[in-house]
Amino acid sequence: MHHFHYRNDELYCEDVPLRTIARDAGTPCYVYSSATLQHHFRVFDSAFEGMPHITCYSVKANSNLAILAIFAALGGGADIVSGGELFRALRAGIPADRIVYSGVGKSRDEIDYALRENIMMFNIESIQELDAINDRAAALNTRARIALRVNPDVDPKTHPYISTGLKKNKFGIDIEEALKTYARAREMSHIEILGIDCHIGSQLTDTAPFIEALKRLKLLAGRLKESGISIRYLDLGGGLGIPYHDELPPPPREYADAVTRELGDMSCTLILEPGRVIVGNAGLLLTQVLYEKKTPSKQFMIVDAGMNDLIRPSFYGAYHHIQPVVHKDRESLVVDVVGPICESSDFIAKDRELPVMKPGELMAVMSAGAYGFCMASNYNSRPRAAEVLVKENQFFVTRKRESREDLVLNESVPGFIGEMAR
Ligand SMILES: *Cc1c(COP(=O)(O)O)cnc(C)c1O
Numbered sequence: 001m002h003h004f005h006y007r008n009d010e011l012y013c014e015d016v017p018l019r020t021i022a023r024d025a026g027t028p029c030y031v032y033s034s035a036t037l038q039h040h041f042r043v044f045d046s047a048f049e050g051m052p053h054i055t056c057y058s059v060k061a062n063s064n065l066a067i068l069a070i071f072a073a074l075g076g077g078a079d080i081v082s083g084g085e086l087f088r089a090l091r092a093g094i095p096a097d098r099i100v101y102s103g104v105g106k107s108r109d110e111i112d113y114a115l116r117e118n119i120m121m122f123n124i125e126s127i128q129e130l131d132a133i134n135d136r137a138a139a140l141n142t143r144a145r146i147a148l149r150v151n152p153d154v155d156p157k158t159h160p161y162i163s164t165g166l167k168k169n170k171f172g173i174d175i176e177e178a179l180k181t182y183a184r185a186r187e188m189s190h191i192e193i194l195g196i197d198c199h200i201g202s203q204l205t206d207t208a209p210f211i212e213a214l215k216r217l218k219l220l221a222g223r224l225k226e227s228g229i230s231i232r233y234l235d236l237g238g239g240l241g242i243p244y245h246d247e248l249p250p251p252p253r254e255y256a257d258a259v260t261r262e263l264g265d266m267s268c269t270l271i272l273e274p275g276r277v278i279v280g281n282a283g284l285l286l287t288q289v290l291y292e293k294k295t296p297s298k299q300f301m302i303v304d305a306g307m308n309d310l311i312r313p314s315f316y317g318a319y320h321h322i323q324p325v326v327h328k329d330r331e332s333l334v335v336d337v338v339g340p341i342c343e344s345s346d347f348i349a350k351d352r353e354l355p356v357m358k359p360g361e362l363m364a365v366m367s368a369g370a371y372g373f374c375m376a377s378n379y380n381s382r383p384r385a386a387e388v389l390v391k392e393n394q395f396f397v398t399r400k401r402e403s404r405e406d407l408v409l410n411e412s413v414p415g416f417i418g419e420m421a422r
Contacts, residue, residue, distance in 0.1 A: 002281045003033040003390075004366070009327040011364055015393035018286055018325045022362050025397055027288040028305035029386040030373045032398075036282035037067060037369075041074050044274050047256035051263070053270040056100050058238045059085040061275030061370040062283070066389050066398035068092030071278075077120070079238065079273035083110035090117065100235065100271060102149060102199065104129075104170055111136045115144060123149040123197040123235065125172055127181055130191070137190035147195035147235055148182060150175045152216040156201030156209045156239065159316050165200030165213060172198065175216055182229055193229055195271070196221060199237025202276060205249040207258040210236065214262050221266070234263075235271035242280040244367050245319045252277065276370040283369025285310050285385075286325070287348075289361045290340070299335045301354070303363060306339025307346040308379040310365060310372050314345040322349055325362035330355045337363075341380050373399075381407055 003014045011018050013031050021031055045055045056077035059068065063085060068078070069092040077098025078089040089099055101114050102123040111133055114122065124130045124146050137144040151172030156163050164171040173181055178196075185191050200213050214236065221231045236259065241249035250258075252274075259270070287305035294300070312318035322337060333356050337349040348365055357363055376384045383402035388395050 002036045004284060006327050011323060011325045013390040016390050016395050018364060021388055021395055022286055025386045025388050026401060027286055028309050029286050029388055030283055031286055031388045032283040032369055034389055034391045037070050040278045040282060041071055044252045044278060047252040051260055051270050053272060054098055056271055056273050057278060058273045058275030059089055062279040063088050063374050064387050064398055065092050083113045086114055108136060115140050115142055121145045121147055121194050123147050125149050130185055134188040134190050143190050143192050145192045145194045147197040147233060148173050148178055149197040150178045152198050152213040154200055154209050154212045156204050158201045158203045161316055162202040165198060175220060178220055179223055182224055186229060195231050195233030195235055197235035200239060202239050203241040204239045205241045205247045207250050207255055211258055211262050232268055233271055234268045238273040238275045240274060240277040242277055280370035281367050283372060285365040285368040285372060287363050287365060289357045289359050289363060291359055299333055301335045301337045301357060303337060303339060306341035308341055308377045308382050309385050310368055311375050312371055313348050320368060321366040322354055323364045324355055324357050325364055378407060383407060
């Protein structure tokens, strides 16, 4: 459920017409519904209410401070993958003792930062990382709480770029190797073992791979118990999918029920790291049609949002539903919706049947709340778009559009270059 709907043939976010937002904040711009964000967080979190659990929102899906602050207010924790995300999560008011840190390439500097902030747990992705964290914890005279991220080798049946739990992926520690690594971790002076972690991929539309992974984690937990290592936290990662087009992912309740059933009487606290399922359908990208262009083989609709603003179609061939902001009876046409970037891969939709939208008209690119703005770049020296949060009949610019000055803020021209132009 989301709060984007037509009223008198005009598209609204909650009680604000998108036309008003475009007029005030300009285009392209991301628009998020606070009611939808809250609703999605609550639905997900309450699906697990029968189990001790922590919902650690995956910051990388959408890291806008205002959005993180909403989840902080609702009692959420955070799953982070960098020092920058730790900074954001803390700044937004998420308590350090509800933050888990994943990722294969944590630097010394990032490890120190997380240790000093005393985060809940590191999800360790390799033996060398385990050694490094033990060393840094010793140097800082503290103990690092950890889980091993294991690679359970299950196929999440999703796009290859977003599958992470297969043997050939770079993530996690091979589940067969995990026992040895836990034994090693136990001997370390500055490591405290808390749990087992996995994250098998993103945009999963079936519970079966999750349950398969959970079975393997349970098996591992059983073996660890035999060797005297008790597991208090079971981190199942994120990955639950959303409907972009005609997918039918299980609702959070169904996912939670399947997980709870499989856990049986295993007593541990669950950690969940949902990203996309919470924010994906809570946001859209608002863009304006600039030109229509007909070539001998194609009809193009050129819009003011490019792959630098929303890279998912170019990167994963992802589908995003497109709607005109003003709904009226009109012809439809098969078009490519493309941006201004000088790359042929710069498209939002290909060979899509859409109502004809004229230059100056606004278009909404739906389901853009996850992996949208946070993957944006300045490619082609395009200032990054504004982000707007709607609450009922009010809206707030939660990240202002970058200026041209912002583009060169951190650049400098060394003096010798000036001398060259004598
Ligand atoms: C990306 C990621 C998530 C969130 O994935 P979604 O598909 O957005 O739910 C959770 N945990 C880890 C470790 C991740 O890398």
